[in-house]
Amino acid sequence: MASRIQRPRKRRMLSLTVQxxxxxxxxxxxxxxxxxxxxxxxxxxxxxxxRLFFADPDxxxxxxLPSSERWxxxxxxxxxxxxxxxxxxxxxxxxxxxxxxxxxxxxxxxxSPGAAAxxxxxxxxxxxxxxxxxxxEGHSYAPVAGAAWQLLVGDESALPAILAILEQSAASLPAExxxxxxxxxxxxxxxxxxxxxxVHWLPRTDAGxxxxxxxxxxxxxxxxxxxxxxxxxxxxxxLATGVRRHLVGERGVAKSDIAFRGYFSHGRASx
Ligand SMILES: Cc1cc2nc3c(=O)[nH]c(=O)nc-3n(C[C@H](O)[C@H](O)[C@H](O)COP(=O)(O)OP(=O)(O)OC[C@H]3O[C@@H](n4cnc5c(N)ncnc54)[C@H](O)[C@@H]3O)c2cc1C
Numbered sequence: 001m002a003s004r005i006q007r008p009r010k011r012r013m014l015s016l017t018v019q020x021x022x023x024x025x026x027x028x029x030x031x032x033x034x035x036x037x038x039x040x041x042x043x044x045x046x047x048x049x050x051r052l053f054f055a056d057p058d059x060x061x062x063x064x065l066p067s068s069e070r071w072x073x074x075x076x077x078x079x080x081x082x083x084x085x086x087x088x089x090x091x092x093x094x095x096x097x098x099x100x101x102x103x104x105x106x107x108x109x110x111x112s113p114g115a116a117a118x119x120x121x122x123x124x125x126x127x128x129x130x131x132x133x134x135x136x137e138g139h140s141y142a143p144v145a146g147a148a149w150q151l152l153v154g155d156e157s158a159l160p161a162i163l164a165i166l167e168q169s170a171a172s173l174p175a176e177x178x179x180x181x182x183x184x185x186x187x188x189x190x191x192x193x194x195x196x197x198x199v200h201w202l203p204r205t206d207a208g209x210x211x212x213x214x215x216x217x218x219x220x221x222x223x224x225x226x227x228x229x230x231x232x233x234x235x236x237x238x239l240a241t242g243v244r245r246h247l248v249g250e251r252g253v254a255k256s257d258i259a260f261r262g263y264f265s266h267g268r269a270s271x
Pocket of ligand 1: 117
């Protein structure tokens with residue numbers, strides 16, 4: 001489920017390498033991707049995201065990385081072992097001066113590395129020179145004209161998109177932000193946001209809890225500012241759909257003022 005996605009007018013499969021990585025907090029890894037092909041990335045901003053194609057670090061086979069936007073066709077022609085993993089990540093930060101951009105991968109199942117998912121394993125193992133392919137998938141959110149403020153709600157998978165939205169928002173559009181993170185150590189202190197914004201950090205205390213439940217509950221109980229607002233909500237599917245249902249059903253918000261996207265489904269791996 002999703003709101004209307006604005007796909008780039010022109011796009012091509014980018015052939016990139018990892019330039020570096022750093023771990024800002026226990027459950028996040030920032031990975032910088034770069035190369036000459038970054039010149040072909042059209043910057044639409046806000047929650048702009050793309051598909052990342054990568055070799056599973058546990059798989060020694062020589063993996064094929066697609067070179068065309070018709071990647072599904074290319075991959076069906078490959079044997080199982082040659083097929084790369086594909087996961088979607090938001091563009092956290094553009095670095096045009098370095099022909100690069102950052103993604104931030106939320107690390108889950110970190111306490112049981114054997115069980116960790118491919119995206120998490122890849123981000124932990126990524127080192128300069130690691131080859132990837134990246135295909136821009138555009139964005140779904142842009143502030144609505146006439147809104148006095150914006151509501152941004154997400155769990156850890158949406159933290160990169162929400163921080164990017166905050167950094168790119170006009171100074172005249174304050175935000176009320178509800179951000180659920182896996183632990184208190186994942187709370188950021190260096191947020192750039194429009195003046196008058198409030199960030200409600202919601203660290204989980206129960207490691208087994210379903211991501212997004214805390215944020216949904218917080219929004220349901222919140223006293224929100226007056227005036228028309230536009231919303232971006234993303235993360236675990238029940239969070240995105242739950243926030244939308246609550247805003248429309250109980251707060252009378254117009255559906256057209258809400259951008260919502262399920263980023264993953266609890267208990268189900270991405271294909
Ligand atoms: C448009 C878009 C933008 C996205 N941007 C980002 C981003 O910037 N950063 C980011 O980290 N993710 C982002 N995601 C979500 C990411 O693509 C999924 O979380 C993906 O499933 C991660 O792959 P994986 O290999 O880690 O886990 P998978 O192999 O897909 O899943 C394995 C298990 O882990 C669970 N799981 C998956 N993701 C999470 C999670 N984040 N937290 C807890 N449990 C999880 C699944 O339910 C499943 O049970 C985005 C998704 C979309 C559609």
